[in-house]
Amino acid sequence: MSNGNSGVEERPVVRTDAGGVTTLTLNRPRQFNAMSEEVLAALQAELDAIATDATVRVVVIAANGRAFSAGHDLKQMRANPRQEYYDALFATCSRMMLTVHRLPQPVIAKVQGLATAAGCQLVAACDLAIAADTAQFATSGIRVGLFCSTPAVPVSRNMGRKRALELLLTSSTPRPRPTGGSSTAPCPRTNWTRPCSNWRTTSSASPRPRWHRARPCSTASSSWGWRTRTPTPARSWRAT
Incomplete structure (x- = not known):
């Protein structure tokens, strides 16, 4: 007997719509929501549709499972060790990130766990971010002899230069800190949806x-x- 939720469980990105708010949920929890080709394609398709949808007032990007996103799917990348594959993959990812940045509607990242490398980049590309006190951020390429050059662009625009370099060069995993009303101030996991709900209500009513x-x-x-x-x-x- 099939599970009624099997269709949702197999989709890399799940879209829900309610009251002018569209939520896109990364849905590969067992892979820590790594951004495979399928995830990038699904996000791009949904964002393209949202951009011309007058009924959508606010977009929330969330994730199922313990991690928000572990970044690119390294297993998939190792299975395709060709420069042309890497070039196409990063071009696809960059296009999706720019679409988030250019979307007419405000985009809120709802971060419940680790956001690393391209996952951290996705949070930085959004207009606002609400982070649970279980959230962590990292640009971990440096650990394997790489530099997160594309995440460095939005991360540096969201943080002071020295703080951004600390994150990029050490791959530290800081938790969000209360800093004068910053949109990444931590919220207790038991009550962390309230600020996001407040922002969604205000934005969708405008x-x-x-x-x-x-x-x-x-x-x-x-x-x-x-x-x-x-x-x-x-x-x-x-x-x-």
């Missing part, structure tokens, strides 16, 4: 055009020079 304009404005403000970014808020509120 008019969609506001978020559509606010996200690119915020991104530009963090990367452009003062003279360039000062006129941006006025331009962002022009009628579309």
